[in-house]
Amino acid sequence: MSSETPTAVSLLARLNAGEITSAEVVSSLLDRAQRASKLNVFVHLDPQGTLAQARAIDARRKAGESVGRLAGVPVAIKDVLCVQGEPTTCGSRMLLNFRPPYDATVIAKLKAAGAILFGKTNMDEFAMGSSTENSSYGPTLNPWDESRVPGGSSGGSAAAVAADLAPLALGTDTGGSIRQPAALCGVVGLKPTYGRVSRYGLIAYASSLDQAGPFGHDLADTALLLSVIAGPDPHDSTSVDEPIADYSARLNTPPDTLRVGVVREFFGAGLDAEVGAAVQEAIRVYEQAGATIKEVSLPHSPYGIPAYYIVAPAECSSNLARYDGTIYGHRASDISPRYPGEEGLPPLVRMMMASRAEGFGAEVKRRIMLGTFALSAGYADQYYNKALQVRRRIRGDFDAAFKEVDVLAGPTSPTPAFKLGERTADPLTMYLSDIYTITANLAGIPGISIPCGLTKTNLPIGLQLLAAPFAEDKLLRIARVFERATDWHLKRPGLV
Amino acid sequence: MSLSNADVAKVALLARLRLSPGEIETFTGQLNSIVDYVAQLQELDTTDVEPLAHGIELRNVFRDDVRQPALDRERALANAPKRNQVGFLVPAVLE
Numbered sequence: 321m322s323s324e325t326p327t328a329v330s331l332l333a334r335l336n337a338g339e340i341t342s343a344e345v346v347s348s349l350l351d352r353a354q355r356a357s358k359l360n361v362f363v364h365l366d367p368q369g370t371l372a373q374a375r376a377i378d379a380r381r382k383a384g385e386s387v388g389r390l391a392g393v394p395v396a397i398k399d400v401l402c403v404q405g406e407p408t409t410c411g412s413r414m415l416l417n418f419r420p421p422y423d424a425t426v427i428a429k430l431k432a433a434g435a436i437l438f439g440k441t442n443m444d445e446f447a448m449g450s451s452t453e454n455s456s457y458g459p460t461l462n463p464w465d466e467s468r469v470p471g472g473s474s475g476g477s478a479a480a481v482a483a484d485l486a487p488l489a490l491g492t493d494t495g496g497s498i499r500q501p502a503a504l505c506g507v508v509g510l511k512p513t514y515g516r517v518s519r520y521g522l523i524a525y526a527s528s529l530d531q532a533g534p535f536g537h538d539l540a541d542t543a544l545l546l547s548v549i550a551g552p553d554p555h556d557s558t559s560v561d562e563p564i565a566d567y568s569a570r571l572n573t574p575p576d577t578l579r580v581g582v583v584r585e586f587f588g589a590g591l592d593a594e595v596g597a598a599v600q601e602a603i604r605v606y607e608q609a610g611a612t613i614k615e616v617s618l619p620h621s622p623y624g625i626p627a628y629y630i631v632a633p634a635e636c637s638s639n640l641a642r643y644d645g646t647i648y649g650h651r652a653s654d655i656s657p658r659y660p661g662e663e664g665l666p667p668l669v670r671m672m673m674a675s676r677a678e679g680f681g682a683e684v685k686r687r688i689m690l691g692t693f694a695l696s697a698g699y700a701d702q703y704y705n706k707a708l709q710v711r712r713r714i715r716g717d718f719d720a721a722f723k724e725v726d727v728l729a730g731p732t733s734p735t736p737a738f739k740l741g742e743r744t745a746d747p748l749t750m751y752l753s754d755i756y757t758i759t760a761n762l763a764g765i766p767g768i769s770i771p772c773g774l775t776k777t778n779l780p781i782g783l784q785l786l787a788a789p790f791a792e793d794k795l796l797r798i799a800r801v802f803e804r805a806t807d808w809h810l811k812r813p814g815l816v
Numbered sequence: 817m818s819l820s821n822a823d824v825a826k827v828a829l830l831a832r833l834r835l836s837p838g839e840i841e842t843f844t845g846q847l848n849s850i851v852d853y854v855a856q857l858q859e860l861d862t863t864d865v866e867p868l869a870h871g872i873e874l875r876n877v878f879r880d881d882v883r884q885p886a887l888d889r890e891r892a893l894a895n896a897p898k899r900n901q902v903g904f905l906v907p908a909v910l911e
Contacts, residue, residue: 421891514871528870557877558870626854637831644832646906648895655907659836661825667907673834685833689824689843690850692831706857708867713860715868747846748853764871789872 328393328487328541335381335392342374342381342392346436349394353439353485356815359461361479363399364407365439370394373436380434389548391434396486398477399440400447401532402521403427406437410523411445411455414649414679424521425556426490426532426549433548438486441476445681446640447494447525449473450753452501453744454683461740462505463813464779468737471501471753474535478505481535482780483815488545489535494526495628496732496757498533499769503732503782506771506811508542509535510796511757513789514764515560517546518553526635527558529628529761538809539770539800543567546792565793575797579725580606581616586730586756598773598781599731602802606729609801614725618717623710624759625751630694630707631762637691640684645675652678686747715763722788727798730756732769732782756784766792770799771808780811819848 326334334340350367377392402408402420404427409415423431430437444454452475453459460475462468463483470479474491478501481489491498493511502509510533517532524530534545547568552561582603587596607613645651652674657663662670680688694703721728734755743750760767765786772783783802787795803809824844828835835843889902898905 418895421887421894515874554879558872558874560872560874620860623857623860626857629850629854630857641832645897646904649897651897658834662834666909668909669832670834671907672832673829676832677834680833685835685839686843686846688831688833689827690847693819693827693847693851696827696830702858703854705867706862707854708869709862709865710857710860712865712868713862715871748849762868762871 326487327537328390328544331393331487341378342436343371343378345392346370346374346394346438349438349485356483356485359463359466359479359483360442360458361460361476361483361485362396362439363409363411363442363457363476366406370436370438377434377436388433388435389544390430392436393488394436394438394486395430395545396438396441396477396480396489397427398474398489398491399443400492400523401427401490402523403437403440407440408523410447411443411457412679412681412684413456414643416650418648420521422521425518425553427521429549435548441474441480441489443476444473445684446523446636447473447492447497447530448636448683448687450496450500450750451738451743452476453740454681456681459740462737463815464506465737468739468779469504471504471733471737473497475501477535478502478507478509481505481507481537482813484812487536488541490532490545490549491535492522492530492532493761494529494632495761496754498535499757499767499782499784500733500754502535502769503784504737504780506780506813507535507537508539508768508770508809509533510542510546510768510792511760511766512546512550512792513766515558516562516766516790516792517549518551518556518559520553520555524639526632527639528635529632539796539803540568540571543571543796560790562790567793567796570793571796571800573797575726575794575801577726578606578609578611578798578801579614580611581614581721581725581728583621583728583730584615584617585619585621590734590752590755591731592735594775595731595733595735595781599729599783602772602783603729605802605805609805611801616721616725616728618721618759620710620713620717621759624714624762625755627707627710627714627762628758629690629751630703631711633687633691634694634704635691637688637695640688643676643679644672646672650679651675683747711762714759718763718765718786718788726787726794728786730784732756732784736775736779736781760786765789766795768795768799770803771811772802772806773808774811819844819851
């Protein structure tokens with residue numbers, strides 16, 4: 321096998337033709353992962369376990385059994401998704417020794433499709449961050465430039481695909497956590513419509529925003545992985561029973577209509593000039609492909625970040641209340657009073673406070689504090705309910721826009737990959753990394769980032785396309801119009 | 817508005833987070849900048865706008881009320897920081 325992994329689709333063709341075995345693929349990737357260990361992509365990778373999965377699939381394939389749609393294909397898994405009996409830490413000290421008692425539904429679907437679960441990938445703690453620097457395992461490095469972040473929170477999954485450590489990966493996106501790292505690492509990343517993919521076994525950060533989705537080098541691979549994980553789930557009452565197209569089979573069918581909206585608000589202050597130019601060029605590619613280009617306004621999008629930083633922390637403060645050192649997760653061994661005022665607290669409360677203080681990192685604590693404040697008596701109306709009202713306005717902007725266009729186009733991230741440490745000092749600066757992605761989560765709509773250029777210093781640039789709820793099929797086919805006309809998806813960081 | 821160190825200490829207790837005096841100081845500064853930043857939401861007139869709690873709004877998701885398999889006790893207890901044969905152990909709640 322060459323040093324660069326082929327796409328999942330081409331790998332499947334060779335596996336089905338008997339030209340290569342899954343065990344060979346896996347063992348070559350394990351070697352590669354070892355050579356690339358300084359990137360810090362995997363927080364857990366079990367060579368024997370992955371090889372055993374591969375050999376089992378090889379045996380079934382050889383015996384002529386019907387194998388699944390991803391049979392023998394390695395998929396890297398963000399460490400926020402529960403895999404039964406395997407470490408699932410969310411990048412947190414809190415869950416260092418946690419072994420889930422069940423599989424997330426997306427994991428069960430991957431197993432049923434014959435995929436090889438190829439390691440757990442690094443992430444910002446509990447998916448809170450935009451750089452993968454908030455991980456208790458230390459940051460993942462961007463395969464294109466090791467002095468830069470891969471984006472986040474699914475930075476490990478994006479880097480795994482970018483560095484050819486796995487052809488496919490799963491991430492989750494609460495405010496841009498699939499699309500932004502996809503852009504910064506030069507791969508495709510898709511956030512499905514809220515409810516398209518089950519959240520059962522996805523360790524919750526902000527339940528009304530979290531959604532799992534695929535990473536791949538190209539749209540064919542991304543569509544294939546989405547086809548496998550999509551669908552309603554009785555274990556998740558927010559999953560939605562909407563028809564699922566055969567995304568892979570339909571990918572090359574040209575879209576019925578091709579009206580591209582260019583969002584005025586996505587080209588304002590703070591946008592890097594090279595990123596802006598690459599995205600404008602992408603829009604010209606659509607124009608040449610026969611698209612109708614229309615300038616569109618989403619007037620409430622400037623309120624996306626402030627609304628998100630009320631809604632998401634509020635939900636996080638509630639979701640993360642479960643980590644109290646009682647049922648699972650870290651428990652402090654020393655619970656004696658340490659700071660003034662603690663003497664009067666019951667031992668149980670001190671145990672919980674000490675366990676949470678030791679288990680969580682600074683960003684998680686900050687968001688728990690912010691959410692607890694925004695929901696506290698006297699402030700809930702002013703902050704939380706106000707943010708939910710603004711959220712409906714943001715959704716209304718999208719509903720109006722999608723009456724006139726099929727997709728909205730713009731940059732995924734205002735800048736290419738930034739330097740490690742550059743934005744860690746000031747939380748607000750980091751939050752602005754998600755300025756173009758965050759409104760899609762608030763509105764529940766699907767979005768994709770596809771490679772659309774490289775800066776002069778060879779850093780990837782992502783084009784974001786957004787579509788109406790449950791229009792993933794249209795989104796993929798319109799993205800494919802661009803991919804067919806360009807070769808940005810073939811670029812690799814050139815690791816050994 | 818402006819949060820004081822005492823306000824932040826109160827929120828920390830509500831959130832069950834033990835914070836050192838230094839952390840309270842840091843969080844007070846950071847939370848104040850974030851709260852100032854999100855205050856721009858107040859610029860918008862949202863009179864009569866129904867709050868949107870989920871992007872995709874579902875109503876009345878029902879299933880038949882039949883008994884389903886559940887985690888057995890041993891698996892439920894397997895990740896407990898402290899346990900005995902039948903349950904989770906915690907420090908005394910009452911003196």
